[in-house]
Amino acid sequence: MRNLFTFLFRHHVFFLFLLLELTALAMLIQSHDYHASRFASSSHAWAGNVLENYQNSADYLSLRKVNTLLAEENTALKNLIQQNSEEEQSHLEGNYQYISAKVIKNSYNKRNNYLTINKGALHGLENGMGVCVDKGVVGIVRDVSENYATVMSLLNNNTVISTRFAKSNHFGDLRWDGHSHEYAQLYSIEKYVDVSVGDSLITNSYSSVFPEGLFLGTVNRFERDEQANFYDIEVDLAVDFSNIDYVYIVKNQLRGERQLIESKQGE
Amino acid sequence: MNKFIQHIIRFVFLVLLQVLILNNIQFSGYINPFVYILFILLLPPKLPKALLLVLAFTMGLTMDMFSDSLGVHTAASVLIAYIRPGVLGMITTKGGEELETIGIKQLRFTRFFTYAAILTFIHHFTLFYIEAFRISEFLATFSRAFISSICSLLLILIIESLRSNSLRK
Numbered sequence A: 001m002r003n004l005f006t007f008l009f010r011h012h013v014f015f016l017f018l019l020l021e022l023t024a025l026a027m028l029i030q031s032h033d034y035h036a037s038r039f040a041s042s043s044h045a046w047a048g049n050v051l052e053n054y055q056n057s058a059d060y061l062s063l064r065k066v067n068t069l070l071a072e073e074n075t076a077l078k079n080l081i082q083q084n085s086e087e088e089q090s091h092l093e094g095n096y097q098y099i100s101a102k103v104i105k106n107s108y109n110k111r112n113n114y115l116t117i118n119k120g121a122l123h124g125l126e127n128g129m130g131v132c133v134d135k136g137v138v139g140i141v142r143d144v145s146e147n148y149a150t151v152m153s154l155l156n157n158n159t160v161i162s163t164r165f166a167k168s169n170h171f172g173d174l175r176w177d178g179h180s181h182e183y184a185q186l187y188s189i190e191k192y193v194d195v196s197v198g199d200s201l202i203t204n205s206y207s208s209v210f211p212e213g214l215f216l217g218t219v220n221r222f223e224r225d226e227q228a229n230f231y232d233i234e235v236d237l238a239v240d241f242s243n244i245d246y247v248y249i250v251k252n253q254l255r256g257e258r259q260l261i262e263s264k265q266g267e
Numbered sequence B: 001m002n003k004f005i006q007h008i009i010r011f012v013f014l015v016l017l018q019v020l021i022l023n024n025i026q027f028s029g030y031i032n033p034f035v036y037i038l039f040i041l042l043l044p045p046k047l048p049k050a051l052l053l054v055l056a057f058t059m060g061l062t063m064d065m066f067s068d069s070l071g072v073h074t075a076a077s078v079l080i081a082y083i084r085p086g087v088l089g090m091i092t093t094k095g096g097e098e099l100e101t102i103g104i105k106q107l108r109f110t111r112f113f114t115y116a117a118i119l120t121f122i123h124h125f126t127l128f129y130i131e132a133f134r135i136s137e138f139l140a141t142f143s144r145a146f147i148s149s150i151c152s153l154l155l156i157l158i159i160e161s162l163r164s165n166s167l168r169k
Helices: A002-010 A012-031 A045-086 A255-266 B002-022 B049-067 B072-091 B104-132 B138-168
Strands: A096-105 A114-117 A130-133 A136-144 A149-153 A161-165 A171-175 A183-187 A200-203 A215-223 A232-237 A246-252
Touching: A002 A012, A012 B049, A012 B072, A045 A096, A045 A246, A045 B002, A045 B049, A114 A136, A114 A246, A183 A215, B002 B049, B049 B072, B072 B104, B104 B138
Parallel strands: A136 A215
Antiparallel strands: A096 A114, A096 A246, A114 A149, A130 A136, A130 A246, A136 A149, A161 A171, A161 A200, A171 A183, A183 A232, A200 A215, A215 A232
């Protein structure tokens, strides 16, 4: 027993090293688990505070740009109201509620990018809600604290968005390969599908995160290997990730009900 | 005690510099310099190795909190803290035991450059490869890590020479 202690003490630096590295790796592995809430994240109150204060002072520099964007969006929304009053609204659309939030931190040059926003559990946010801007999809809510939340950007190794062609019902998975923040890759489109450059991609109704029909981007380039069963498609993203100030969080009122019935299928 | 406060100020300064300025500068989307490791590089050589590891862990964890990278910075920081005594042993005769502090002034430029370069490269390559987590992106990750390492190294040398110059006066 004494020998064991002497041994441990002699190599205590190495064991401490192992312990700390294992802690770091455990955090990392846990981060691949989508639903686990995480220990160290910028949605923590004090990290969120520092970032928000900084963003507030930086905001003055971009007021002009934000004003223009808001005005454009206003016009688009007004048009939408007009259209809606003319058409009959479908039953499903009423189940989505939108919450607006301000982005206080954003990145797009890492392999795994996250945004931090200034709304949290107090405003009704929950893990797994969709986040979008008027141009298209931004990502999915990840960690939520009382006043802040982090959003797993579309530009992230772990983000997969279920998507389909606007012109047909063929669907695939949109992922990001880590190269350019302007392009993402579309997978699982079988080779018999008719694809052409410029085709629009929208969210489909298979996931309960986003309402159907949110714009994602257009086909920029595609390749079909003779041996492969699937296309390689590069998608020009609708959202400019280097320039996001305000976002909307999509709250699906019937999500719980839908997940409940879908989980019964799995059993 | 005075030294102790100096290290705390350096810690806060480097965290703020990294989080508020460098993390927001997006050079061409490829380059991502990390100068916060200067804190680990400049810790005194006489510090117990266990304490060195704990301090590097704290620094890495702080970085992970601000950049939502979960353990990526922590793993890389703890690794360079662990191999730091070995690297110091390579570039100095007695493993740096005779030095009170580490800096350009104490080590001279060539030795400090070698010391900083080895640790920066190891840190960045560990960091970028853990972050990518895929062999299929080997080359892209390699070039990102390489270019970022050079940028960080330049910034570290600039900050360090400014610091040691201001100390001399």
